[in-house]
Amino acid sequence: MKIGKSSGCHQRADRSFFWHGYQFPVCARCTGVGLGYLVGGLLYLKIHFSIEVCLSMCIIMFVDWHVQYLGIKESTNVRRLFTGIICGAGYMQLMIYIFKYLIKIILKR
Numbered sequence: 001m002k003i004g005k006s007s008g009c010h011q012r013a014d015r016s017f018f019w020h021g022y023q024f025p026v027c028a029r030c031t032g033v034g035l036g037y038l039v040g041g042l043l044y045l046k047i048h049f050s051i052e053v054c055l056s057m058c059i060i061m062f063v064d065w066h067v068q069y070l071g072i073k074e075s076t077n078v079r080r081l082f083t084g085i086i087c088g089a090g091y092m093q094l095m096i097y098i099f100k101y102l103i104k105i106i107l108k109r
Helices: 002-006 028-044 051-069 077-108
Strands: none
Touching: 028 051, 028 077, 051 077
């Protein structure tokens, strides 16, 4: 739980999954983002999303959060998980693009 807290997650029990009576160390959305990082990295080996698609994937999670924040519709843990996965995958591919670009610049020196 200390690792989850140090990652910046709020760790609210009502927004977290439980396994055999034990709360996940991060909330459903952070769980999704973490899984999304893995999915995005693995997908990059076969599929490269465009930067626009990656940004759109990140916006999906923000929209889910914002709709809930405004009180329009309460999000569910399953929706938090899936929007987190989508955002995490898009974010990871963006990071790969940025790292590749930086490496290209460094190697040109």
